[in-house]
Amino acid sequence: MPNFLTDHEHAVVSAAADRLIPPVDAHPGGAALGVADYVDNLLGAFTFDPPLIFAGGPFSGRFGGEASFSQFMPLSPNEEIAWRTRVEGSRGLPGREFNGPTRGWQDIYRAGIAALGDDFCSLVGDEQDRRLHEQPELRRTLYVHACEGAYGAPEYGGNRALAGWHAIGFEGDVQPRGYTDDEVTRRA
Amino acid sequence: MPEPRDCDAVVIGTGPAGATAADVLTSAGWSVIMLEKGRNHLLSLEAPYGPLGHVSNDEIKFNRRHFLGPDPFLEPRSYRRDEADGDRLFAGDVNNLPSTVGGGGFHADGKLPRFRSVDFKARSELGPIEGADIVDWPLDYDEMEPYYAEAERLIGVAGDANGNPFAEWRSGPYPMPPGADMFGAVLTTEAATRLGYHPYRAPTGVNSVPYDGRPACNNCGFCAFYGCPIEAKGDPVAPLRNALRTGRCEIRVDACVEQVLLDAAGKSARGVRYRDIAGVDHEISARVVVVAGGAWETPRLLLRSEIANSSDLIGRYLMYHFQTFVIGQFPFRLHGHRGRSVTHLHDDHMIIDDDVLAFARENGLPYFRGGLTEHGGGGSPVMEGIYTAPGLTHTREMLDSKMRDRLWAFTVQGEDLPQITNRIDLDPSVRDVHGFAAGRATYDVHPHEVVASRYMAPRLEAIMRDAGADSTFVASSPPLEGDRAGTRSASMSRHIMGTCRMGDDPATSVVDPWQRFHDVENMVCTDSSVFPTSTGYGPTLTIVALAIRACRDLAGLPKLTSVRPGS
Ligand SMILES: Cc1cc2nc3c(=O)[nH]c(=O)nc-3n(C[C@H](O)[C@H](O)[C@H](O)COP(=O)(O)OP(=O)(O)OC[C@H]3O[C@@H](n4cnc5c(N)ncnc54)[C@H](O)[C@@H]3O)c2cc1C
Numbered sequence: 151m152p153n154f155l156t157d158h159e160h161a162v163v164s165a166a167a168d169r170l171i172p173p174v175d176a177h178p179g180g181a182a183l184g185v186a187d188y189v190d191n192l193l194g195a196f197t198f199d200p201p202l203i204f205a206g207g208p209f210s211g212r213f214g215g216e217a218s219f220s221q222f223m224p225l226s227p228n229e230e231i232a233w234r235t236r237v238e239g240s241r242g243l244p245g246r247e248f249n250g251p252t253r254g255w256q257d258i259y260r261a262g263i264a265a266l267g268d269d270f271c272s273l274v275g276d277e278q279d280r281r282l283h284e285q286p287e288l289r290r291t292l293y294v295h296a297c298e299g300a301y302g303a304p305e306y307g308g309n310r311a312l313a314g315w316h317a318i319g320f321e322g323d324v325q326p327r328g329y330t331d332d333e334v335t336r337r338a
Numbered sequence: 339m340p341e342p343r344d345c346d347a348v349v350i351g352t353g354p355a356g357a358t359a360a361d362v363l364t365s366a367g368w369s370v371i372m373l374e375k376g377r378n379h380l381l382s383l384e385a386p387y388g389p390l391g392h393v394s395n396d397e398i399k400f401n402r403r404h405f406l407g408p409d410p411f412l413e414p415r416s417y418r419r420d421e422a423d424g425d426r427l428f429a430g431d432v433n434n435l436p437s438t439v440g441g442g443g444f445h446a447d448g449k450l451p452r453f454r455s456v457d458f459k460a461r462s463e464l465g466p467i468e469g470a471d472i473v474d475w476p477l478d479y480d481e482m483e484p485y486y487a488e489a490e491r492l493i494g495v496a497g498d499a500n501g502n503p504f505a506e507w508r509s510g511p512y513p514m515p516p517g518a519d520m521f522g523a524v525l526t527t528e529a530a531t532r533l534g535y536h537p538y539r540a541p542t543g544v545n546s547v548p549y550d551g552r553p554a555c556n557n558c559g560f561c562a563f564y565g566c567p568i569e570a571k572g573d574p575v576a577p578l579r580n581a582l583r584t585g586r587c588e589i590r591v592d593a594c595v596e597q598v599l600l601d602a603a604g605k606s607a608r609g610v611r612y613r614d615i616a617g618v619d620h621e622i623s624a625r626v627v628v629v630a631g632g633a634w635e636t637p638r639l640l641l642r643s644e645i646a647n648s649s650d651l652i653g654r655y656l657m658y659h660f661q662t663f664v665i666g667q668f669p670f671r672l673h674g675h676r677g678r679s680v681t682h683l684h685d686d687h688m689i690i691d692d693d694v695l696a697f698a699r700e701n702g703l704p705y706f707r708g709g710l711t712e713h714g715g716g717g718s719p720v721m722e723g724i725y726t727a728p729g730l731t732h733t734r735e736m737l738d739s740k741m742r743d744r745l746w747a748f749t750v751q752g753e754d755l756p757q758i759t760n761r762i763d764l765d766p767s768v769r770d771v772h773g774f775a776a777g778r779a780t781y782d783v784h785p786h787e788v789v790a791s792r793y794m795a796p797r798l799e800a801i802m803r804d805a806g807a808d809s810t811f812v813a814s815s816p817p818l819e820g821d822r823a824g825t826r827s828a829s830m831s832r833h834i835m836g837t838c839r840m841g842d843d844p845a846t847s848v849v850d851p852w853q854r855f856h857d858v859e860n861m862v863c864t865d866s867s868v869f870p871t872s873t874g875y876g877p878t879l880t881i882v883a884l885a886i887r888a889c890r891d892l893a894g895l896p897k898l899t900s901v902r903p904g905s
């Protein structure tokens with residue numbers, strides 16, 4: 151069940167993510183990697199306490215140690231201002247507008263997705279690309295988030311089954327095991 | 339009877355500069371209050387001051403979400419090249435170093451070379467260059483040697499004392515042997531050696547063996563731009579923990595110093611005022627004020643306080659390192675994400691030979707110096723994704739990983755000449771979350787940096803190709819537009835210097851040779867603001883060595899001395 155996006159918006163973000171990070175051969179694209187879940191966690195970060203901004207540490211448990219990434223960390227009051235402004239926009243609040251207004255990601259996604267059209271998911275790829283190009287702010291924002299979702303730690307909602315890392319030959323977070331000196335020095 | 343004070347010294351900033359000051363002063367019996375505007379993710383402030391477990395191998399948290407601060411939304415900085423650019427070209431992230439307990443030391447990968455003799459005497463040994471104010475430092479290498487040795491012991495530096503033929507004399511070996519060589523660096527150092535250069539294992543502030551109660555590095559690869567989850571990096575956790583263990587050091591976080599306060603006569607500091615996270619102002623009184631906010635924030639604070647500036651030089655002579663990046667793409671994978679980001683260096687581009695002189699003269703300069711060349715790899719996959727174009731080719735390029743796993747880089751930390759017009763001042767309208775004026779960098783390159791970069795780049799590309807790269811490309815920081823700094827991004831260098839230059843003469847310098855302000859007798863600056871020239875070496879070991887020297891003097895501890903082997 152999405153946190154911010156409607157089911158329809160979630161489907162549109164998935165379809166768009168597959169155009170920006172397309173599946174190739176056996177490798178999943180943005181949709182199968184869970185980019186839409188990543189985006190939804192970010193847009194809905196403040197429906198959780200602590201909000202889903204900074205994952206915990208020190209270890210994920212993937213290479214030993216106790217798993218702690220999924221225990222997100224509390225924000226300081228100023229960090230909350232910064233992240234609420236990015237996510238929700240400044241909404242005319244003086245505490246968020248000391249250098250002027252900011253449009254939030256929630257608004258960029260909601261308005262951008264609506265502008266892509268209700269039929270976006272059923273269009274052929276070329277037409278999806280064309281409509282995405284007509285929404286440059288959404289496309290730009292989504293591309294950065296898609297890369298974060300595809301290639302970042304899975305605790306943020308994306309990189310499903312670590313497939314983003316496996317595809318590109320990246321082991322991800324390796325603490326506390328690390329690499330042996332030999333794994334560092336010798337040819338792969 | 340003197341009025342009771344809150345502490346002997348108040349230290350502004352907890353980076354390498356402030357941490358070292360706190361360590362030395364508390365060891366001399368002083369009570370110290372440290373004020374840090376960022377949060378604490380480094381170590382518990384309760385005995386036994388262990389790690390907090392906040393640090394992780396997490397690219398999103400560290401690289402995408404400003405976990406260590408400063409968040410550019412909350413604390414923007416602005417940038418322009420000169421007045422003709424208007425009030426600013428843009429505001430946001432300009433040369434940001436972490437704002438957190440530990441400062442930039444928290445996430446530096448800690449190559450910690452010493453300077454050489456000539457670096458302290460560039461004016462008298464190399465001579466002036468038009469358009470810059472090159473000066474000698476009011477101290478020399480022989481005087482600095484025991485402080486360098488002490489700094490290496492304090493932080494825990496791993497290195498090979500015999501590796502670099504250009505290195506200056508040393509009174510003893512490094513505290514630890516070097517750590518593991520990265521595969522890509524093995525290739526580029528072999529090639530560099532074949533072509534007549536002299537690469538060596540980088541002296542690094544990372545444990546290669548257990549040291550000072552902290553474990554050896556396990557090569558996790560999330561090194562530059564990340565904290566160390568296992569505390570294998572010694573700087574600045576070691577000095578901060580030492581200071582806390584004396585029981586005489588208190589660290590207050592989320593405490594942004596607003597102003598340094600002077601007494602009625604205006605000649606000495608009585609303390610500072612800071613703003614806490616709730617927006618409440620507090621005053622701290624102290625016998626001595628140590629300013630260690632880093633070479634960017636220190637002048638911003640002093641200009642905001644309107645003190646110590648009879649020379650009108652606070653903020654001036656801002657220097658970075660002019661970075662030349664020579665990048666090679668290899669036909670095979672290099673796994674640069676394993677290891678400490680950079681494991682080898684060469685100093686050859688710091689040496690002036692006949693070829694350099696000829697090229698300099700062709701380009702209207704008496705001479706030039708490049709800088710330390712780092713052999714490094716790595717790169718994080720989210721960043722690789724963002725730099726790779728979206729669409730049809732994206733996934734294939736990521737699978738191939740030309741921009742990360744097949745990539746190796748030389749980064750030259752090129753000497754940047756001191757120009758009086760390059761400066762930090764206060765932006766006329768951009769504000770931080772506290773309502774204080776943002777700092778502004780006004781900066782353009784001198785032809786020296788541009789000519790040096792153009793000389794080195796093809797030579798480094800030749801090494802890269804000899805090492806096996808299929809193709810190479812060159813980039814710089816700041817990016818150039820013609821012979822000038824670019825308009826679209828500021829320097830990416832995190833080596834920031836100048837801005838409160840050290841010297842004997844109050845008319846031409848801000849602090850004296852013991853880093854005390856000429857205008858304010860009981861105020862000391864321990865960060866790289868005091869550097870008169872930038873050299874081509876990372877600043878941090880010299881920051882720490884100078885801070886030890888200045889604070890020992892302040893506390894009345896004897897000078898350190900050392901013996902030159904064979905003398
Ligand atoms: C990725 C990376 C790699 C690096 N690698 C190297 C390297 O290999 N070799 C090298 O020599 N250097 C390296 N550096 C640079 C190194 O980090 C800096 O030289 C060093 O941190 C400077 O120390 P400092 O204490 O002077 O300032 P900082 O580390 O910047 O610390 C200053 C602290 O003061 C605080 N502060 C500032 N103003 C105020 C105020 N008004 N009130 C309260 N607190 C305040 C800040 O929040 C900050 O925490 C690297 C930097 C980065 C980012």
Ligand code: SF4
Pocket residue numbers: 328544555556557558559560561562564565566567568569570571677678679
């Ligand atoms: S590479 Fe070593 S020093 Fe760097 S973060 Fe990993 S364990 Fe720490």
